[in-house]
Amino acid sequence: MTAEGEELAGWARMLADGTRATVCLALLDGRAWTASELARLAKVSRPTISEHLNQLVSGGLLTEVRQGRHRYVKLAGPDTAELLEGLAALTPRREEVANSLAAVSKRDAFARARTCYDHLAGKLGVALADAMTERGLIDWSDGIALTPEGQAWLEDLGIEVDVRRGRPAIRSCLDVTERRPHLAGAVGAALCRHALRNDWVTHIPGGRALKVSGSVQAFGLPVRVVRELQPGPRET
Amino acid sequence: MTAEGEELAGWARMLADGTRATVCLALLDGRAWTASELARLAKVSRPTISEHLNQLVSGGLLTEVRQGRHRYVKLAGPDTAELLEGLAALTPRREEVANSLAAVSKRDAFARARTCYDHLAGKLGVALADAMTERGLIDWSDGIALTPEGQAWLEDLGIEVDVRRGRPAIRSCLDVTERRPHLAGAVGAALCRHALRNDWVTHIPGGRALKVSGSVQAFGLPVRVVRELQPGPRET
DNA sequence: CCCACAGTTAGGCGAGTGCCGAACGGTCTC
DNA sequence: GAGACCGTTCGGCACTCGCCTAACTGTGGG
Numbered sequence: 001m002t003a004e005g006e007e008l009a010g011w012a013r014m015l016a017d018g019t020r021a022t023v024c025l026a027l028l029d030g031r032a033w034t035a036s037e038l039a040r041l042a043k044v045s046r047p048t049i050s051e052h053l054n055q056l057v058s059g060g061l062l063t064e065v066r067q068g069r070h071r072y073v074k075l076a077g078p079d080t081a082e083l084l085e086g087l088a089a090l091t092p093r094r095e096e097v098a099n100s101l102a103a104v105s106k107r108d109a110f111a112r113a114r115t116c117y118d119h120l121a122g123k124l125g126v127a128l129a130d131a132m133t134e135r136g137l138i139d140w141s142d143g144i145a146l147t148p149e150g151q152a153w154l155e156d157l158g159i160e161v162d163v164r165r166g167r168p169a170i171r172s173c174l175d176v177t178e179r180r181p182h183l184a185g186a187v188g189a190a191l192c193r194h195a196l197r198n199d200w201v202t203h204i205p206g207g208r209a210l211k212v213s214g215s216v217q218a219f220g221l222p223v224r225v226v227r228e229l230q231p232g233p234r235e236t
Numbered sequence: 237m238t239a240e241g242e243e244l245a246g247w248a249r250m251l252a253d254g255t256r257a258t259v260c261l262a263l264l265d266g267r268a269w270t271a272s273e274l275a276r277l278a279k280v281s282r283p284t285i286s287e288h289l290n291q292l293v294s295g296g297l298l299t300e301v302r303q304g305r306h307r308y309v310k311l312a313g314p315d316t317a318e319l320l321e322g323l324a325a326l327t328p329r330r331e332e333v334a335n336s337l338a339a340v341s342k343r344d345a346f347a348r349a350r351t352c353y354d355h356l357a358g359k360l361g362v363a364l365a366d367a368m369t370e371r372g373l374i375d376w377s378d379g380i381a382l383t384p385e386g387q388a389w390l391e392d393l394g395i396e397v398d399v400r401r402g403r404p405a406i407r408s409c410l411d412v413t414e415r416r417p418h419l420a421g422a423v424g425a426a427l428c429r430h431a432l433r434n435d436w437v438t439h440i441p442g443g444r445a446l447k448v449s450g451s452v453q454a455f456g457l458p459v460r461v462v463r464e465l466q467p468g469p470r471e472t
Numbered sequence: 473c474c475c476a477c478a479g480t481t482a483g484g485c486g487a488g489t490g491c492c493g494a495a496c497g498g499t500c501t502c
Numbered sequence: 503g504a505g506a507c508c509g510t511t512c513g514g515c516a517c518t519c520g521c522c523t524a525a526c527t528g529t530g531g532g
Contacts, residue, residue, distance in 0.1 A: 001279060004261055005256075006254040006258075008323060009254045012248045012249075012257065016245055017520070019237045025244065036478060043237065044237070045523080046478075070479085071478075283509085283510070306508065
């Protein structure tokens with residue numbers, strides 16, 4: 001066999017296993033998944049999925065983000081996704097995969113709003129990050145940073161950022177349910193503290209979930225989002 | 237693992253072996269190769285390549301044509317080739333593969349013109365089929381057939397087609413060196429007989445190779461091709 | 473501080489598979 | 503018909519690889 005053949009085979013070998021292929025197809029939704037979720041989806045043990053992910057990551061098909069005790073993986077890039085789509089087009093139906101996770105975590109107070117350490121997470125956290133980005137308060141061009149406008153906005157709201165201990169002023173943190181970044185760091189904590197102090201959100205006893213009041217709109221969130229964050233009074 | 241994953245893995249598995257990948261890359265030149273040639277290229281034994289080809293053919297990636305004691309395989313279609321190109325694009329350099337066979341069989345009397353059973357083959361045979369196709373003497377729309385114009389052309393040349401024994405009047409036959417079809421069947425045989433009888437071509441002793449005279453142009457071949465078929469008088 | 477939990481490492485088992493040599497059938501050439 | 507040659511079938515060997523259980527590390531929540 002030739003060197004080129006061996007190289008091509010190397011790529012193919014990554015997808016040549018049913019479990020790894022399943023993982024890649026699931027990741028076609030563009031989100032980041034944890035190892036355990038993928039293990040559950042593919043119906044294999046955690047050690048098994050761990051090794052598969054090692055292969056896919058070191059092979060360059062996937063990238064990973066380690067966060068706390070979680071290992072998030074997603075497709076390396078759009079070109080990778082494109083290639084996979086092309087291959088997957090050879091086979092019929094998909095769909096069901098994309099729902100498996102979303103179905104269980106949706107419509108849940110925990111998924112809507114909660115604390116993550118000392119900052120806001122869930123739909124609320126992500127929506128807040130989105131809104132701030134939209135209004136030019138955050139600059140993502142190199143990592144993540146607060147813009148001068150962002151600084152001014154915080155001052156206007158009367159939010160004081162605690163800058164002790166060399167903690168990064170602002171950080172992005174991958175949201176567990178949304179799989180998109182929300183805000184952490186000193187700024188994230190300050191926003192959360194501010195919301196709690198003013199009762200824009202209140203802790204739901206027995207967990208990290210938060211009850212959201214309409215006042216969070218003061219953060220500049222779109223009306224539609226705020227409404228989604230406040231389900232009927234029937235729920236806890 | 238899911239059903240889709242298993243399906244995708246099935247396709248990938250075909251390319252997940254260095255030998256099979258090498259075969260597929262070689263076949264990217266669009267030509268048909270014999271099993272032995274591929275075995276030599278991939279540096280494996282004939283039994284081994286035989287099984288690999290079985291897999292690739294039954295998997296739908298390759299198609300085969302059995303002809304005499306040869307088994308010709310080529311890529312199933314343009315879409316297959318496209319997919320392979322896409323995958324191969326992930327890896328650098330190619331080239332060397334495409335030349336391995338052409339290099340040795342070129343510039344050879346055998347490759348220029350010879351008999352194949354009872355009809356003409358080599359560059360001459362393929363060029364003849366091309367020329368006849370170009371002038372509307374052959375219809376390829378459903379298999380291969382002689383057009384009314386083709387019938388008339390044969391009569392004009394004084395060529396009698398032997399239609400005994402229910403032999404197909406005209407057939408296409410994959411050329412060993414050119415890897416493109418030339419003409420066989422009763423018509424192919426008649427053309428060859430005619431050329432030999434009029435000394436447009438003559439047998440070179442010790443093989444099937446033919447020496448080509450300029451008279452073959454009477455078949456309506458392009459001048460350029462006829463010149464290529466007649467190398468310097470130095471050769472046998 | 474302790475428990476719960478995500479993930480990893482280690483070890484081992486079993487299935488699949490790529491490969492070859494030997495023997496065989498079929499086809500062409502002379 | 504003899505010999506050469508292409509391809510296949512068969513048996514067997516060695517190795518890879520996917521998987522699990524058990525045990526361990528590290529992180530986070532209360």
